[in-house]
Amino acid sequence: MPAPHDSTSVAIIGAGPAGLMAAEALSREHVQVDVYDAMPSAGRKFLMAGKGGMNITHSEPLERFVERYGARRAQIAPLLDRFGPDALRAWLYDLGVGTFVGSSGRVFPTDMKAAPMLRAWLHRLKERGVRFHMRHKWVGWSEDGATNGARHALRFTTPEGAQNITADALVLATGGASWPRLGSDAAWVPLLGARGVQAVPLRSANSGFDAQWSDYFRERFAGQPLKPVAITVTDVDKKVQNRKGEIVITATGIEGSLVYALSSVIRERIEADGEVTLHLDLVPDLSVDRVAEEVMRPRGSRSLSSHLHSRIGIAGVKFALLHEGLPKEALGDAALVARTLKALPLRLLRPRPIEEAISSAGGIPFEALDANLMIEQLPGVFCAGEMLDWEAPTGGYLLTACFASGLVAGEGVHAYLGRLARH
Numbered sequence: 058m059p060a061p062h063d064s065t066s067v068a069i070i071g072a073g074p075a076g077l078m079a080a081e082a083l084s085r086e087h088v089q090v091d092v093y094d095a096m097p098s099a100g101r102k103f104l105m106a107g108k109g110g111m112n113i114t115h116s117e118p119l120e121r122f123v124e125r126y127g128a129r130r131a132q133i134a135p136l137l138d139r140f141g142p143d144a145l146r147a148w149l150y151d152l153g154v155g156t157f158v159g160s161s162g163r164v165f166p167t168d169m170k171a172a173p174m175l176r177a178w179l180h181r182l183k184e185r186g187v188r189f190h191m192r193h194k195w196v197g198w199s200e201d202g203a204t205n206g207a208r209h210a211l212r213f214t215t216p217e218g219a220q221n222i223t224a225d226a227l228v229l230a231t232g233g234a235s236w237p238r239l240g241s242d243a244a245w246v247p248l249l250g251a252r253g254v255q256a257v258p259l260r261s262a263n264s265g266f267d268a269q270w271s272d273y274f275r276e277r278f279a280g281q282p283l284k285p286v287a288i289t290v291t292d293v294d295k296k297v298q299n300r301k302g303e304i305v306i307t308a309t310g311i312e313g314s315l316v317y318a319l320s321s322v323i324r325e326r327i328e329a330d331g332e333v334t335l336h337l338d339l340v341p342d343l344s345v346d347r348v349a350e351e352v353m354r355p356r357g358s359r360s361l362s363s364h365l366h367s368r369i370g371i372a373g374v375k376f377a378l379l380h381e382g383l384p385k386e387a388l389g390d391a392a393l394v395a396r397t398l399k400a401l402p403l404r405l406l407r408p409r410p411i412e413e414a415i416s417s418a419g420g421i422p423f424e425a426l427d428a429n430l431m432i433e434q435l436p437g438v439f440c441a442g443e444m445l446d447w448e449a450p451t452g453g454y455l456l457t458a459c460f461a462s463g464l465v466a467g468e469g470v471h472a473y474l475g476r477l478a479r480h
Contacts, residue, residue: 065474066091068211068224070195071240072099074456075442075463076230077178082467084185088474091224092187093213094240095194100175101239102232106415106456107171113149113156114142114164114453125454127321129447132423136461139468142453145460152177163453192216195231197248208437208477225477226437226470230463233417233443234259241417245444249421253434256420261408262448263320263415263455265312266327268405274381279308281374287341288315289400292322293329301341306374310405318450321418324408332407336400339375345399352395361388371398416455418448429469430462437473441466 067083069076072094080090092099115122119141126133140148146156146164154174155167166174183189192215199210199221209227213220229249232241246256284303291297302315316323326333340348348369356364365371371379379394382401387393411417421440425432430445432438441462449455 066224067226067470069228071230074103075459078460078463079228079467080182080187082464084187086471090187093190093193096240097191102236104171110169111166111171112163112453114145114457116158116162116164125449133458136465140461140464142457228439228466230442231444234411235414235417254432257422257446259417259419261411261414262418263317263451265307265409266310266405267407268310274377275308278306278374278377281306283374285341287338288335290335293325298322334402334404337403339398340369348398349395353391420444420446422446430466431469439466439469
């Protein structure tokens with residue numbers, strides 16, 4: 058492939074993992090790259106996500122890994138073929154960041170921190186000539202289109218006022234709509250819409266959901282974990298989904314890794330039906346018959362709470378949930394109590410607002426893109442990361458796909474510039 062001419066420049070909007078990985082791919086090819094971001098520093102959301110331990114990817118087999126992307130697994134699979142979990146770990150090692158596999162199969166940097174990794178990465182990119190322009194908010198294209206022979210004339214607002222720049226190609230990696238205070242405010246949706254590129258509506262993903270707790274339960278148990286527990290819920294295709302894990306009780310409802318793993322199923326049921334009732338198994342390690350046997354044993358003068366605690370370990374928040382799920386008079390029916398412990402109905406009304414969500418669903422549909430993630434309607438404009446229409450649960454899947462899409466977009470830009478150079 059002919060090398061792009063010396064004056065070739067690429068603008069990348071968004072200094073998160075996807076945008077930085079696009080810069081990584083292009084800087085290897087000695088292309089002049091300018092990264093713009095509205096925030097004062099790079100990787101704000103990335104750093105926030107790493108505060109509790111930087112879960113970078115997952116160690117499960119790739120075939121199973123790809124399944125985590127649900128309805129978009131066919132579109133995400135080619136990206137992971139190019140840069141999957143193993144390639145990501147090898148890239149981190151080359152950056153000087155070791156990784157290890159935790160007991161859950163999740164992969165973490167050896168120091169569990171995001172900041173050292175980001176510092177090393179930014180240092181390498183700057184050494185390769187990548188230029189960073191912070192507090193530059195992209196507000197669209199110049200009205201007169203391209204100028205000075207460049208393909209794209211872009212407008213930004215900065216603390217010093219409006220600024221126009223030109224570039225031969227553009228990578229959009231501005232994020233979705235979750236955590237807007239860190240820069241992902243979806244301001245790009247109307248900008249692309251004005252150019253005929255319509256986004257799938259953005260919705261909460263990896264979010265909590267609202268329930269209707271009693272005042273006592275909310276005040277006493279908000280913030281407490283519920284584990285182990287299993288959720289059973291029927292999806293919009295009438296398939297029963299069942300998973301085991303941990304839930305966290307919130308003042309408004311539930312959240313936690315198990316909820317996030319099923320958030321798309323729950324959200325879609327709510328969108329279809331207005332609400333959804335799922336069922337909680339509070340003793341997932343015991344069979345229905347075993348629970349019934351233990352609950353129905355004579356308890357003599359012992360209270361129900363003491364009996365359930367001693368026989369099957371039900372206490373605290375789990376016993377309080379039983380009270381939430383059954384009227385007081387029903388607690389004397391041992392058979393009903395046993396059935397409820399294995400399938401406690403929980404009505405969920407709505408997902409939490411997208412501003413609170415870990416990530417967002419929706420965005421630029423893959424059908425509007427070519428295999429290199431270029432918008433077919435806007436030659437030279439590529440998209441990567443969370444602004445694409447896909448979603449995945451927490452556990453390293455979100456970051457891995459962001460890295461992979463950024464790399465594919467960056468390589469796609471280089472191929473595109475090569476085609477321009479030949480003509």
